[in-house]
Amino acid sequence: MPDKVKRRLTTVLCADVHGYSRLMEADEAGTLETLRRYRTAIARLVERHDGRIVNTWGDAVIAEFASVVEAVQCAVEIQQEISNQDSGPPPPMRFRIGINLGDVMVDGSDLYGDGVNIAARLQELAEPGGIVISSSAYDQVHNKLSVGFDCLGQRPMKNIAPVTSYRVTMSGQTAQARSFPPGERLTSQTASAGSQTDAAHRDRSESSNWMGFVSDGLAKLPRPIFTGMHKIWFHWPVAALLFGAIMRTALRDRPESGGKSER
Template identity: 75%
Template sequence: MTDDKVKRRLTTVLCADVYGYSRLMEADETGTLETLRRYRTAIAGLVARHDGRIVNTWGDAVIAEFASVVEAVQCAVEIQQEIANQDSEHSQPMRFRIGINLGDVMVDGSDIYGDGVNIASRLQELAEPGGVVISSSVYDQVHNKLAVGFDCLGQRPMKNVAPVTSYRVTMSGQAAGRESFTVDESPTRGREADRLRLGDRREPSSWTHVVSDLLPRLPRSIATALTVSAFLILINVFTGMHKIWFHWPVAVILFGALLRTALRHRPESDSKGER
Protein backbone atom coordinates (compact mmCIF):
# COMPACT_ATOMS: atom_id res chain seq x y z
CA MET A 1 0.00 0.00 0.00
CA THR A 2 1.46 3.35 -1.01
CA ASP A 3 1.45 6.52 1.09
CA ASP A 4 -0.26 8.50 -1.67
CA LYS A 5 -3.38 6.31 -1.61
CA VAL A 6 -6.51 8.45 -1.72
CA LYS A 7 -8.15 8.65 1.69
CA ARG A 8 -11.93 8.51 1.85
CA ARG A 9 -14.52 8.86 4.56
CA LEU A 10 -18.25 9.06 5.05
CA THR A 11 -19.28 12.51 6.23
CA THR A 12 -22.14 14.99 6.24
CA VAL A 13 -21.51 17.98 3.99
CA LEU A 14 -23.31 21.31 4.37
CA CYS A 15 -23.14 23.81 1.54
CA ALA A 16 -24.44 27.35 2.03
CA ASP A 17 -24.56 30.04 -0.63
CA VAL A 18 -25.92 33.59 -0.81
CA TYR A 19 -28.97 33.99 -3.03
CA GLY A 20 -28.60 36.85 -5.54
CA TYR A 21 -25.08 37.72 -4.39
CA SER A 22 -24.11 39.45 -7.65
CA ARG A 23 -27.20 41.66 -7.47
CA LEU A 24 -26.42 42.61 -3.87
CA MET A 25 -22.81 43.44 -4.76
CA GLU A 26 -23.93 45.57 -7.68
CA ALA A 27 -26.25 47.54 -5.42
CA ASP A 28 -23.81 48.01 -2.51
CA GLU A 29 -20.39 46.37 -2.60
CA THR A 30 -19.13 47.65 0.76
CA GLY A 31 -22.34 46.96 2.66
CA THR A 32 -22.75 43.51 1.10
CA LEU A 33 -19.19 42.49 1.99
CA GLU A 34 -19.63 43.68 5.58
CA THR A 35 -22.88 41.73 5.88
CA LEU A 36 -21.29 38.61 4.40
CA ARG A 37 -18.42 38.80 6.88
CA ARG A 38 -20.84 39.18 9.78
CA TYR A 39 -22.92 36.21 8.66
CA ARG A 40 -19.85 34.06 8.07
CA THR A 41 -18.77 34.73 11.65
CA ALA A 42 -22.21 33.71 12.89
CA ILE A 43 -22.18 30.58 10.71
CA ALA A 44 -18.72 29.59 11.93
CA GLY A 45 -19.88 29.91 15.54
CA LEU A 46 -22.93 27.73 14.93
CA VAL A 47 -20.91 25.12 13.02
CA ALA A 48 -18.42 24.89 15.91
CA ARG A 49 -21.28 24.64 18.43
CA HIS A 50 -22.57 21.57 16.58
CA ASP A 51 -19.13 19.92 16.43
CA GLY A 52 -18.61 20.65 12.74
CA ARG A 53 -15.80 22.39 10.92
CA ILE A 54 -15.59 24.90 8.10
CA VAL A 55 -13.90 23.19 5.15
CA ASN A 56 -13.78 26.08 2.71
CA THR A 57 -15.13 29.54 1.97
CA TRP A 58 -14.81 30.82 -1.54
CA GLY A 59 -16.74 33.73 -2.96
CA ASP A 60 -20.05 33.79 -1.11
CA ALA A 61 -20.16 30.04 -0.39
CA VAL A 62 -19.48 28.13 2.81
CA ILE A 63 -18.67 24.41 2.93
CA ALA A 64 -18.76 22.63 6.30
CA GLU A 65 -18.70 19.00 7.39
CA PHE A 66 -20.13 17.21 10.40
CA ALA A 67 -19.61 13.81 11.94
CA SER A 68 -23.28 13.79 13.01
CA VAL A 69 -26.08 14.06 10.45
CA VAL A 70 -28.52 15.30 13.10
CA GLU A 71 -26.14 18.05 14.20
CA ALA A 72 -25.68 19.16 10.58
CA VAL A 73 -29.41 19.61 9.96
CA GLN A 74 -29.95 21.27 13.34
CA CYS A 75 -27.08 23.64 12.56
CA ALA A 76 -28.61 24.51 9.17
CA VAL A 77 -31.96 25.33 10.79
CA GLU A 78 -30.27 27.56 13.38
CA ILE A 79 -28.24 29.30 10.66
CA GLN A 80 -31.39 30.22 8.76
CA GLN A 81 -33.14 31.36 11.93
CA GLU A 82 -30.19 33.50 12.98
CA ILE A 83 -29.88 35.11 9.54
CA ALA A 84 -33.63 35.74 9.37
CA ASN A 85 -33.49 37.50 12.75
CA GLN A 86 -30.59 39.71 11.65
CA ASP A 87 -32.15 40.38 8.23
CA SER A 88 -35.19 41.93 9.86
CA GLU A 89 -32.98 44.83 10.94
CA HIS A 90 -31.73 45.64 7.42
CA SER A 91 -33.48 47.14 4.42
CA GLN A 92 -31.64 44.87 1.95
CA PRO A 93 -31.64 41.35 3.41
CA MET A 94 -29.09 38.70 2.52
CA ARG A 95 -30.59 35.21 2.31
CA PHE A 96 -28.70 31.93 2.18
CA ARG A 97 -29.69 28.65 0.55
CA ILE A 98 -28.40 25.48 2.20
CA GLY A 99 -27.97 21.93 0.90
CA ILE A 100 -26.94 18.93 3.03
CA ASN A 101 -25.77 15.51 1.88
CA LEU A 102 -24.44 12.41 3.60
CA GLY A 103 -21.94 10.73 1.33
CA ASP A 104 -18.48 9.40 0.65
CA VAL A 105 -15.78 12.02 0.04
CA MET A 106 -12.10 12.11 -0.86
CA VAL A 107 -9.85 13.73 1.70
CA ASP A 108 -6.83 15.87 0.82
CA GLY A 109 -5.41 17.49 3.90
CA SER A 110 -8.17 19.71 5.29
CA ASP A 111 -10.13 19.73 2.00
CA ILE A 112 -12.76 17.25 0.85
CA TYR A 113 -13.81 16.45 -2.72
CA GLY A 114 -16.07 14.15 -4.70
CA ASP A 115 -19.75 13.47 -5.32
CA GLY A 116 -20.53 13.80 -1.63
CA VAL A 117 -19.60 17.48 -1.85
CA ASN A 118 -21.01 18.06 -5.34
CA ILE A 119 -24.44 16.72 -4.40
CA ALA A 120 -24.60 19.04 -1.38
CA SER A 121 -23.78 21.96 -3.67
CA ARG A 122 -26.53 20.99 -6.15
CA LEU A 123 -29.06 20.52 -3.35
CA GLN A 124 -28.29 24.04 -2.22
CA GLU A 125 -29.33 25.28 -5.67
CA LEU A 126 -32.72 23.58 -5.22
CA ALA A 127 -33.38 25.36 -1.93
CA GLU A 128 -35.45 28.51 -1.65
CA PRO A 129 -33.83 31.64 -0.19
CA GLY A 130 -33.76 31.05 3.55
CA GLY A 131 -34.45 27.33 3.02
CA VAL A 132 -32.72 23.98 3.51
CA VAL A 133 -32.81 20.96 1.17
CA ILE A 134 -31.41 17.58 2.18
CA SER A 135 -30.72 14.34 0.32
CA SER A 136 -32.59 11.10 1.01
CA SER A 137 -29.51 9.71 2.78
CA VAL A 138 -29.77 12.58 5.28
CA TYR A 139 -33.55 12.24 5.57
CA ASP A 140 -33.26 8.56 6.46
CA GLN A 141 -31.10 9.48 9.45
CA VAL A 142 -32.95 12.50 10.83
CA HIS A 143 -36.67 12.29 9.94
CA ASN A 144 -37.62 10.96 13.37
CA LYS A 145 -35.06 12.85 15.44
CA LEU A 146 -35.80 16.55 14.87
CA ALA A 147 -38.81 18.78 15.55
CA VAL A 148 -39.06 19.92 11.93
CA GLY A 149 -41.05 18.76 8.92
CA PHE A 150 -39.97 17.41 5.55
CA ASP A 151 -41.54 17.85 2.11
CA CYS A 152 -40.49 15.35 -0.55
CA LEU A 153 -39.31 17.10 -3.72
CA GLY A 154 -38.78 13.86 -5.64
CA GLN A 155 -35.86 13.51 -8.02
CA ARG A 156 -34.86 16.86 -9.48
CA PRO A 157 -32.36 17.13 -12.34
CA MET A 158 -29.00 18.44 -11.12
CA LYS A 159 -26.08 19.65 -13.23
CA ASN A 160 -23.31 17.05 -13.65
CA VAL A 161 -24.75 14.92 -10.84
CA ALA A 162 -27.08 11.92 -10.99
CA PRO A 163 -30.54 12.85 -9.66
CA VAL A 164 -31.20 11.99 -6.01
CA THR A 165 -34.42 12.14 -4.05
CA SER A 166 -34.42 15.33 -2.01
CA TYR A 167 -36.47 16.78 0.83
CA ARG A 168 -37.16 20.35 1.84
CA VAL A 169 -36.92 21.07 5.56
CA THR A 170 -40.01 22.95 6.74
CA MET A 171 -39.18 25.03 9.76
CA SER A 172 -41.49 26.86 12.15
CA GLY A 173 -43.32 29.66 10.37
CA GLN A 174 -42.25 28.49 6.91
CA ALA A 175 -45.03 27.94 4.39
CA ALA A 176 -45.44 24.50 2.94
CA GLY A 177 -47.39 23.07 0.06
CA ARG A 178 -45.25 24.06 -2.93
CA GLU A 179 -43.93 20.56 -3.56
CA SER A 180 -43.06 19.15 -6.93
CA PHE A 181 -43.67 15.48 -7.66
CA THR A 182 -42.32 12.87 -10.01
CA VAL A 183 -44.60 10.63 -12.04
CA ASP A 184 -44.92 7.99 -9.31
CA GLU A 185 -45.62 10.48 -6.52
CA SER A 186 -48.87 12.09 -5.45
CA PRO A 187 -49.70 15.27 -3.53
CA THR A 188 -51.04 13.10 -0.72
CA ARG A 189 -47.69 11.39 -0.37
CA GLY A 190 -45.80 14.66 -0.52
CA ARG A 191 -47.93 16.50 2.01
CA GLU A 192 -48.84 13.67 4.36
CA ALA A 193 -46.63 10.62 4.07
CA ASP A 194 -43.32 12.42 3.62
CA ARG A 195 -43.95 15.44 5.80
CA LEU A 196 -43.39 14.40 9.42
CA ARG A 197 -44.30 16.72 12.22
CA LEU A 198 -42.21 15.25 15.02
CA GLY A 199 -42.19 17.80 17.81
CA ASP A 200 -44.63 15.75 19.90
CA ARG A 201 -42.56 12.51 19.56
CA ARG A 202 -45.67 10.34 19.20
CA GLU A 203 -45.41 6.75 17.99
CA PRO A 204 -46.22 6.83 14.25
CA SER A 205 -47.71 3.33 14.55
CA SER A 206 -50.19 4.26 17.32
CA TRP A 207 -53.59 2.89 16.28
CA THR A 208 -55.44 5.80 17.90
CA HIS A 209 -53.38 8.27 15.86
CA VAL A 210 -54.08 6.32 12.67
CA VAL A 211 -57.82 6.15 13.35
CA SER A 212 -58.11 9.85 14.19
CA ASP A 213 -56.33 10.77 10.96
CA LEU A 214 -58.16 8.27 8.74
CA LEU A 215 -61.83 8.63 9.70
CA PRO A 216 -62.27 12.31 8.73
CA ARG A 217 -60.99 11.54 5.21
CA LEU A 218 -63.45 8.70 4.55
CA PRO A 219 -66.96 9.11 3.08
CA ARG A 220 -69.45 9.72 5.83
CA SER A 221 -71.36 6.46 5.26
CA ILE A 222 -68.20 4.36 5.44
CA ALA A 223 -66.90 6.18 8.52
CA THR A 224 -70.27 5.60 10.24
CA ALA A 225 -70.28 1.92 9.23
CA LEU A 226 -66.78 1.42 10.60
CA THR A 227 -67.69 3.09 13.88
CA VAL A 228 -70.80 0.92 14.32
CA SER A 229 -68.82 -2.19 13.35
CA ALA A 230 -66.14 -1.41 15.93
CA PHE A 231 -68.87 -0.97 18.55
CA LEU A 232 -70.37 -4.38 17.71
CA ILE A 233 -66.96 -6.04 17.85
CA LEU A 234 -66.34 -4.56 21.31
CA ILE A 235 -69.72 -5.81 22.49
CA ASN A 236 -68.84 -9.32 21.27
CA VAL A 237 -65.43 -9.16 22.98
CA PHE A 238 -66.75 -8.01 26.34
CA THR A 239 -69.71 -10.43 26.38
CA GLY A 240 -67.46 -13.40 25.76
CA MET A 241 -65.50 -14.65 22.78
CA HIS A 242 -66.71 -18.22 23.26
CA LYS A 243 -69.39 -17.39 20.68
CA ILE A 244 -68.38 -15.12 17.82
CA TRP A 245 -71.35 -13.43 16.16
CA PHE A 246 -70.15 -9.94 15.13
CA HIS A 247 -68.95 -10.95 11.65
CA TRP A 248 -72.42 -11.26 10.12
CA PRO A 249 -73.87 -7.85 11.14
CA VAL A 250 -70.50 -6.17 10.43
CA ALA A 251 -70.40 -7.70 6.94
CA VAL A 252 -73.93 -6.48 6.18
CA ILE A 253 -73.22 -2.98 7.49
CA LEU A 254 -69.98 -2.62 5.54
CA PHE A 255 -71.52 -3.99 2.34
CA GLY A 256 -74.40 -1.55 2.58
CA ALA A 257 -72.05 1.38 3.18
CA LEU A 258 -69.84 0.47 0.22
CA LEU A 259 -72.85 -0.02 -2.05
CA ARG A 260 -74.31 3.34 -1.03
CA THR A 261 -70.98 5.09 -1.64
CA ALA A 262 -70.56 3.44 -5.05
CA LEU A 263 -74.06 4.46 -6.16
CA ARG A 264 -73.57 8.01 -4.95
CA HIS A 265 -70.30 8.44 -6.85
CA ARG A 266 -71.22 6.68 -10.06
CA PRO A 267 -70.63 8.68 -13.28
CA GLU A 268 -73.29 11.26 -14.04
CA SER A 269 -73.77 9.86 -17.56
CA ASP A 270 -74.75 6.47 -16.14
CA SER A 271 -77.39 7.97 -13.87
CA LYS A 272 -78.95 10.14 -16.56
CA GLY A 273 -78.67 7.71 -19.45
CA GLU A 274 -78.01 8.43 -23.10
CA ARG A 275 -79.92 11.31 -24.68
Protein backbone atom coordinates in the same frame (compact mmCIF):
# COMPACT_ATOMS: atom_id res chain seq x y z
CA MET B 1 3.54 4.94 -6.53
CA PRO B 2 0.83 7.57 -5.98
CA ASP B 3 -0.63 7.92 -2.52
CA LYS B 4 -3.84 6.03 -1.93
CA VAL B 5 -6.90 8.30 -1.91
CA LYS B 6 -8.40 8.58 1.55
CA ARG B 7 -12.16 8.36 1.82
CA ARG B 8 -14.70 8.71 4.57
CA LEU B 9 -18.43 8.91 5.12
CA THR B 10 -19.35 12.35 6.34
CA THR B 11 -22.05 15.02 6.35
CA VAL B 12 -21.44 18.00 4.10
CA LEU B 13 -23.22 21.33 4.49
CA CYS B 14 -23.07 23.75 1.58
CA ALA B 15 -24.39 27.31 1.87
CA ASP B 16 -24.33 30.31 -0.44
CA VAL B 17 -26.00 33.71 -0.78
CA HIS B 18 -29.05 33.98 -2.99
CA GLY B 19 -28.65 36.77 -5.56
CA TYR B 20 -25.10 37.59 -4.45
CA SER B 21 -24.11 39.26 -7.73
CA ARG B 22 -27.19 41.49 -7.61
CA LEU B 23 -26.41 42.51 -4.04
CA MET B 24 -22.80 43.29 -4.92
CA GLU B 25 -23.88 45.38 -7.90
CA ALA B 26 -26.21 47.42 -5.68
CA ASP B 27 -23.76 47.93 -2.80
CA GLU B 28 -20.34 46.26 -2.82
CA ALA B 29 -19.07 47.59 0.50
CA GLY B 30 -22.30 47.00 2.39
CA THR B 31 -22.74 43.49 0.93
CA LEU B 32 -19.18 42.48 1.83
CA GLU B 33 -19.60 43.78 5.37
CA THR B 34 -22.83 41.85 5.80
CA LEU B 35 -21.28 38.70 4.34
CA ARG B 36 -18.37 38.88 6.80
CA ARG B 37 -20.75 39.31 9.72
CA TYR B 38 -22.83 36.33 8.68
CA ARG B 39 -19.79 34.16 8.05
CA THR B 40 -18.62 34.85 11.58
CA ALA B 41 -22.02 33.78 12.89
CA ILE B 42 -21.97 30.64 10.70
CA ALA B 43 -18.48 29.67 11.88
CA ARG B 44 -19.57 30.05 15.52
CA LEU B 45 -22.64 27.86 15.01
CA VAL B 46 -20.68 25.22 13.07
CA GLU B 47 -18.16 24.99 15.92
CA ARG B 48 -20.98 24.77 18.49
CA HIS B 49 -22.33 21.69 16.68
CA ASP B 50 -18.91 19.98 16.48
CA GLY B 51 -18.41 20.74 12.79
CA ARG B 52 -15.60 22.43 10.90
CA ILE B 53 -15.43 24.90 8.04
CA VAL B 54 -13.86 23.09 5.08
CA ASN B 55 -13.65 25.91 2.58
CA THR B 56 -15.00 29.33 1.66
CA TRP B 57 -14.87 31.00 -1.72
CA GLY B 58 -16.89 33.89 -3.02
CA ASP B 59 -20.15 33.78 -1.12
CA ALA B 60 -20.10 30.01 -0.45
CA VAL B 61 -19.38 28.10 2.77
CA ILE B 62 -18.59 24.38 2.96
CA ALA B 63 -18.72 22.68 6.36
CA GLU B 64 -18.32 19.09 7.54
CA PHE B 65 -20.04 17.32 10.43
CA ALA B 66 -19.60 13.89 11.96
CA SER B 67 -23.31 13.88 12.90
CA VAL B 68 -26.16 14.42 10.44
CA VAL B 69 -28.43 15.54 13.28
CA GLU B 70 -25.95 18.21 14.33
CA ALA B 71 -25.57 19.37 10.73
CA VAL B 72 -29.31 19.86 10.20
CA GLN B 73 -29.74 21.51 13.61
CA CYS B 74 -26.86 23.84 12.78
CA ALA B 75 -28.45 24.76 9.45
CA VAL B 76 -31.76 25.58 11.16
CA GLU B 77 -29.99 27.83 13.68
CA ILE B 78 -28.02 29.53 10.89
CA GLN B 79 -31.19 30.45 9.03
CA GLN B 80 -32.90 31.61 12.21
CA GLU B 81 -29.99 33.80 13.30
CA ILE B 82 -29.58 35.38 9.86
CA SER B 83 -33.29 36.07 9.71
CA ASN B 84 -33.19 37.73 13.13
CA GLN B 85 -30.14 39.87 12.28
CA ASP B 86 -31.29 41.03 8.85
CA SER B 87 -33.60 43.88 9.77
CA GLY B 88 -31.83 46.86 8.18
CA PRO B 89 -33.00 48.94 5.22
CA PRO B 90 -30.69 47.40 2.54
CA PRO B 91 -31.99 44.39 0.56
CA PRO B 92 -31.92 41.32 2.84
CA MET B 93 -29.17 38.74 2.43
CA ARG B 94 -30.53 35.20 2.39
CA PHE B 95 -28.58 31.95 2.36
CA ARG B 96 -29.62 28.69 0.74
CA ILE B 97 -28.33 25.51 2.41
CA GLY B 98 -27.94 21.95 1.13
CA ILE B 99 -26.94 18.96 3.28
CA ASN B 100 -25.83 15.52 2.16
CA LEU B 101 -24.56 12.40 3.88
CA GLY B 102 -22.17 10.65 1.53
CA ASP B 103 -18.75 9.33 0.71
CA VAL B 104 -16.04 11.93 0.06
CA MET B 105 -12.39 11.99 -0.92
CA VAL B 106 -10.06 13.65 1.58
CA ASP B 107 -7.05 15.72 0.55
CA GLY B 108 -5.54 17.41 3.58
CA SER B 109 -8.33 19.59 4.97
CA ASP B 110 -10.28 19.67 1.68
CA LEU B 111 -13.10 17.38 0.60
CA TYR B 112 -13.95 16.27 -2.94
CA GLY B 113 -16.28 13.92 -4.77
CA ASP B 114 -19.99 13.32 -5.23
CA GLY B 115 -20.63 13.70 -1.51
CA VAL B 116 -19.70 17.38 -1.82
CA ASN B 117 -21.19 17.93 -5.27
CA ILE B 118 -24.60 16.63 -4.22
CA ALA B 119 -24.68 19.00 -1.23
CA ALA B 120 -23.91 21.89 -3.61
CA ARG B 121 -26.72 20.86 -5.98
CA LEU B 122 -29.19 20.49 -3.11
CA GLN B 123 -28.32 24.01 -2.00
CA GLU B 124 -29.35 25.23 -5.46
CA LEU B 125 -32.79 23.62 -4.95
CA ALA B 126 -33.37 25.42 -1.66
CA GLU B 127 -35.42 28.58 -1.39
CA PRO B 128 -33.79 31.75 -0.02
CA GLY B 129 -33.60 31.17 3.72
CA GLY B 130 -34.37 27.46 3.22
CA ILE B 131 -32.70 24.08 3.69
CA VAL B 132 -32.82 20.99 1.43
CA ILE B 133 -31.33 17.65 2.46
CA SER B 134 -30.71 14.38 0.64
CA SER B 135 -32.63 11.18 1.32
CA SER B 136 -29.54 9.69 2.98
CA ALA B 137 -29.55 12.58 5.48
CA TYR B 138 -33.34 12.41 5.88
CA ASP B 139 -33.18 8.75 6.88
CA GLN B 140 -30.98 9.70 9.83
CA VAL B 141 -32.85 12.76 11.12
CA HIS B 142 -36.57 12.61 10.24
CA ASN B 143 -37.54 11.27 13.67
CA LYS B 144 -34.89 13.03 15.75
CA LEU B 145 -35.60 16.74 15.23
CA SER B 146 -38.61 18.95 15.93
CA VAL B 147 -38.86 20.16 12.33
CA GLY B 148 -40.96 18.99 9.41
CA PHE B 149 -39.95 17.63 6.02
CA ASP B 150 -41.54 17.96 2.60
CA CYS B 151 -40.51 15.39 0.01
CA LEU B 152 -39.43 17.11 -3.22
CA GLY B 153 -38.97 13.86 -5.11
CA GLN B 154 -36.15 13.49 -7.61
CA ARG B 155 -35.18 16.83 -9.12
CA PRO B 156 -32.80 17.19 -12.09
CA MET B 157 -29.27 18.18 -11.05
CA LYS B 158 -26.49 19.45 -13.26
CA ASN B 159 -23.91 16.72 -13.92
CA ILE B 160 -25.33 14.67 -11.02
CA ALA B 161 -27.72 11.72 -11.09
CA PRO B 162 -31.07 12.75 -9.56
CA VAL B 163 -31.45 12.03 -5.85
CA THR B 164 -34.55 12.20 -3.70
CA SER B 165 -34.50 15.36 -1.61
CA TYR B 166 -36.46 16.88 1.27
CA ARG B 167 -37.18 20.46 2.22
CA VAL B 168 -36.84 21.24 5.92
CA THR B 169 -39.88 23.11 7.21
CA MET B 170 -39.19 25.42 10.13
CA SER B 171 -41.38 27.85 12.06
CA GLY B 172 -42.83 30.43 9.69
CA GLN B 173 -43.06 27.85 6.89
CA THR B 174 -45.91 25.49 6.12
CA ALA B 175 -44.97 22.24 7.82
CA GLN B 176 -46.55 18.88 7.13
CA ALA B 177 -48.20 17.04 10.00
CA ARG B 178 -46.09 14.05 9.03
CA SER B 179 -43.36 13.30 6.56
CA PHE B 180 -44.21 11.55 3.31
CA PRO B 181 -42.17 9.06 1.33
CA PRO B 182 -41.31 9.86 -2.27
CA GLY B 183 -44.31 10.11 -4.60
CA GLU B 184 -46.87 10.26 -1.79
CA ARG B 185 -48.94 13.43 -1.31
CA LEU B 186 -51.92 14.10 0.97
CA THR B 187 -54.38 16.43 -0.75
CA SER B 188 -58.00 17.37 -0.24
CA GLN B 189 -58.90 15.30 -3.30
CA THR B 190 -57.28 12.11 -2.01
CA ALA B 191 -58.75 12.71 1.44
CA SER B 192 -62.24 13.15 -0.08
CA ALA B 193 -61.81 10.03 -2.21
CA GLY B 194 -60.76 8.11 0.90
CA SER B 195 -63.86 9.28 2.78
CA GLN B 196 -66.13 8.27 -0.10
CA THR B 197 -64.48 4.86 -0.27
CA ASP B 198 -64.92 4.35 3.48
CA ALA B 199 -68.63 5.29 3.21
CA ALA B 200 -69.13 2.81 0.38
CA HIS B 201 -67.46 0.09 2.42
CA ARG B 202 -69.73 0.85 5.37
CA ASP B 203 -72.86 0.70 3.19
CA ARG B 204 -71.85 -2.62 1.71
CA SER B 205 -70.98 -3.95 5.15
CA GLU B 206 -74.35 -2.96 6.63
CA SER B 207 -76.35 -4.39 3.72
CA SER B 208 -74.60 -7.74 4.02
CA ASN B 209 -74.74 -8.10 7.82
CA TRP B 210 -77.78 -10.39 7.74
CA MET B 211 -76.14 -12.62 5.15
CA GLY B 212 -73.06 -12.92 7.33
CA PHE B 213 -75.24 -13.77 10.32
CA VAL B 214 -77.04 -16.55 8.47
CA SER B 215 -73.80 -17.88 6.97
CA ASP B 216 -72.13 -17.98 10.38
CA GLY B 217 -75.13 -19.77 11.84
CA LEU B 218 -75.12 -22.36 9.09
CA ALA B 219 -71.40 -22.93 9.42
CA LYS B 220 -71.76 -23.68 13.14
CA LEU B 221 -74.54 -26.26 12.68
CA PRO B 222 -73.46 -29.93 12.83
CA ARG B 223 -73.38 -31.73 9.55
CA PRO B 224 -75.84 -34.64 9.21
CA ILE B 225 -74.31 -38.07 9.51
CA PHE B 226 -77.06 -39.83 7.54
CA THR B 227 -78.50 -38.85 4.24
CA GLY B 228 -81.71 -39.75 2.53
CA MET B 229 -85.30 -38.62 2.32
CA HIS B 230 -86.12 -40.23 5.69
CA LYS B 231 -83.65 -37.76 7.33
CA ILE B 232 -85.00 -34.56 5.72
CA TRP B 233 -86.66 -33.59 9.06
CA PHE B 234 -83.15 -32.75 10.27
CA HIS B 235 -82.80 -29.84 7.79
CA TRP B 236 -86.23 -28.18 7.93
CA PRO B 237 -85.45 -25.68 10.78
CA VAL B 238 -82.44 -24.37 8.88
CA ALA B 239 -84.41 -24.07 5.63
CA ALA B 240 -87.22 -22.24 7.43
CA LEU B 241 -84.80 -19.71 8.96
CA LEU B 242 -83.09 -19.07 5.63
CA PHE B 243 -86.42 -18.71 3.78
CA GLY B 244 -87.71 -16.25 6.39
CA ALA B 245 -84.58 -14.08 6.13
CA ILE B 246 -84.81 -13.98 2.32
CA MET B 247 -88.49 -13.05 2.38
CA ARG B 248 -87.95 -10.23 4.89
CA THR B 249 -85.18 -8.79 2.73
CA ALA B 250 -87.29 -9.02 -0.46
CA LEU B 251 -90.30 -7.33 1.18
CA ARG B 252 -88.13 -4.59 2.70
CA ASP B 253 -86.38 -3.78 -0.58
CA ARG B 254 -89.52 -3.96 -2.81
CA PRO B 255 -90.60 -0.44 -4.02
CA GLU B 256 -93.95 0.72 -2.71
CA SER B 257 -96.83 0.89 -5.20
CA GLY B 258 -97.84 4.39 -6.37
CA GLY B 259 -101.61 3.63 -5.91
CA LYS B 260 -104.26 0.93 -5.74
CA SER B 261 -104.87 -1.20 -8.79
CA GLU B 262 -108.21 -0.91 -10.53
CA ARG B 263 -110.38 -3.95 -11.09
